Amino acid sequence: MTTSSSPALAEVSDLDRSARWPLAFLILASLGWLVFSGFTALLNTLQVLEPRLLADCEWFIYGRLQAIQESAFLYGWAVNAALAVGLWLLVRLGGAPLRAANWVAVGALFWNLGLTLGLGGIAAGHMTSFALFQLPDYIQPLMLAAFAAMAAPGVLAWTGRRERPTFASQWYVVAALFLFPWAFSVAQVMLLFAPVRGVLQPIIATWFGQNFLGLFLAPIAIAVLYYLLPKIKGQVLPAYDFAPYGFWALLLFASWTGGRHLIGGPVPAWLPTTAIAAASMLLFHHLILALNLRGLFAPGGSLALKFAAGGLAAYLLSGLSDAVFSMRGLSVITHFTYFEQAQSQLFLGAFSLSIFAAIYTLAPRLLGIVWPSVTLIRAHFLASFIGIPVLVLVLALAGWQQGVALADAEIPLRTIAANTRPWLQVAAAAQAVLLFGNLTFLVHFAGLLCFSRRGGASIAQFRQLQALEATAS
Template sequence: MTTFSSPASAEVSEIDRSARWPLAFLIFASLGWLVASGVLALLNTLQILNPAFLADCEWLTFGRLQAIQESAFLYGWAVNAALAVGLWILVRLSAAPLRGGNFVAVGAVFWSLGLLLGLVGIATGHMSSFALFQLPAYIQPLMLAAFAAMAAPGVLAWTGRRERATFASQWYIVAALFLFPWAFSVAQVMLLFAPVRGVLQPIIATWYGQNFLSLFLGPVAVAALYYLLPKIKGQVLPAYDFAPYGFWALLIFSSWMGGRHLIGGPVPVWLPTVAIAAASMALIHHIVIGLNLRSLFAPGASLVLKFAAAGFAAYLLAGLVDAVFSMRGVALITHFTYFEQAQLQLFLAAFSLIIFAAIYYLGPRLLGVAWPSTTLIRAHFLASLIGFPVLVLVLALAGWRQGLELLDAEISLRAIAAHTRPWLQVAAAAQALLLFGNLTLFAHFARLLCAQRSGESLAQFRQPQALEATAS
């Protein structure tokens, strides 16, 4: 990879000013949805521990509350944050101001409005029956159009870039911007508006869920790592020539992994078999990015890199866990248990930690003022570093025991619920800790938005770094 400095560039430039308010709104909205989903997740866990909790409120029964929480997290926090980070990186790498910023702002407003109406629809019983795709059918075309409006400036940044050379960060983000609306629209047609019949429905549903996680959220997180590491450390990534192999391995194999959730179901046997093989082959992607980004784990890193390193470790572990626990002998135990929720939470923890790192890095450069409090950043890091591993570990342990006992016909469901209850109590505490950490980030970003911008604060970010955007 060829890397060069750009002395004329600045840490706070016209590029950042052009994207300031549309992307700031996206980040603020995403953090609001993150806090809301954290409250809902805590309430949902309390419902598992005490089924009578909110049982008299029709809008907040367990199934509806779980769907509301999942949708708020995925389509509120994850999509908004991924778009904000992805667009900022694309604009930076294009070396040109953001074009179509008004489309981002309008799309963000309608996306959040559509999501809010969709959550009300779920609460009133209009939800679909598909995991990760539970928003009512009547709201989804609006959200697809809103996403297109927000993604269009990213495509313009890609096509109007001033440098012919492209970098790994750009590959992953541009792929994500095209793959999500494709999968989202296909799922809308085949599951909601012209639904396929029989076993084709779970096949399409698992295909969409896998694409949403692995080919939209995952690529944006990886792109952020490829951008942040050389920018902060000022060094060329090792083994960067292998980066295209990791990119294509993700695109080729990840889309086939959804069938691992259908093991033992009434589907052709070859579908889960292909999914198991694809999960193993997708490890090529994880090996390559592990080689490229291994210096993230070097000691003495900044808080931004500590967030990124924790998220990267979780991302690599999630890939390994998907490959190992998709095997039929193991899936026999973990299927339909809390263990599958632990796997999902591990991936979402990886995504969230990496996006936290990106927000802490881009926030001052986007808004032209330093974070007001290092203490709040440390508090958020500690809450995340403790909360995420504890949540994933206790759900995995609860799920493993649950799976073993479900295979024993002599153990009643009441006994199984009693045995998993202590683990779920710890999970509720972990959810509360994560909620505290996310509240600190939300409040901190609100302070950043309201902070006074002075020439002195802007000067901190005007010095060009050793490696500008062209270092990937």
């Protein structure tokens, strides 16, 4: 930020105004779900440490609370935020106002209503048995229709763009908008409404989960990184000619990596082997990202760039971790332990940090007013960069210790649980730090909304944003 007496609306265009309130609602809803999922995650960890906690409350026993937390994070925070950011990027890069914005508002309303009903169904015991796909079957068609309503304006923004050259950010967002409903609908049919039998169910479930993470959440996060670096630093990305190869590598290999979770299971041997090979081949995609976006790691820059740099680092480490620890010699230790949770938290942390960077950049332009408090942004930054690394590290250490002990038949499970307890206590503290930071973010964004409602008179009290326009994607 720089101090200036010029009006804060100077960086706000008609493109932003066309999408203002639907996208603001999506962001507010996403942050609300983020805080809720953080609270339930902390409560879930405390239940592991103290099994009698809420043991008499049927609605919030460990298994149901874990499903509520996972669904609230993925379908509440992640999907809402990804759609808000993705639509804004398509509008900005396409150079045309958002068409059918009312469809975004209607879709967002029904998506969040469906999610609320679905979480209530999980609490009542109606969830499915598939990880990352635990919402009750009776609510999922509504959510698919709601997603289609929100994604349709994004497709219109792509097909009706005024700027004919396309950028990497657009490729990733458009791919995500098409691939998620495809995977979501296939999973609904094959797992819920015309279910396949036997061993095919875990195969389809892991396939959907990998598509959800690798072909919806990851592309949106990558699109943010490709957009923010040249916009904020005003420089052309190095080795940008290689960007299409990274894009197609993700699309070709990401879907195949889910089978690594089935190592040792009653599935054809070629499935895990293919997944291991695909995870290794996917490192080519990560290498391209590192070449294109290495400028994020340069010293200095705004807090938004630091969030983005953290997201990129976590994403690259996540890809390397998946490739290395999918190998059978290491997987035999880490499989079915807290280590897999650490890998999941590393990827989701990469996504969250990238989206934080995007929201801190787009919200002032969307609402026509800069963030009221730099202190609150710094507090959220510190909480995120303390909570996420600590949580990932302690879960990884706990999982490795757990895996080594499980391989020794002479060590009883009670001893293994006692040895991992200190790590989980630290993990609970890290989750509390993250919850504080995310709550700060929610309050700050709500304050931004309140200030924007006051009109132009209050805008002059805040500092002016930099003009962040550049010619690269």
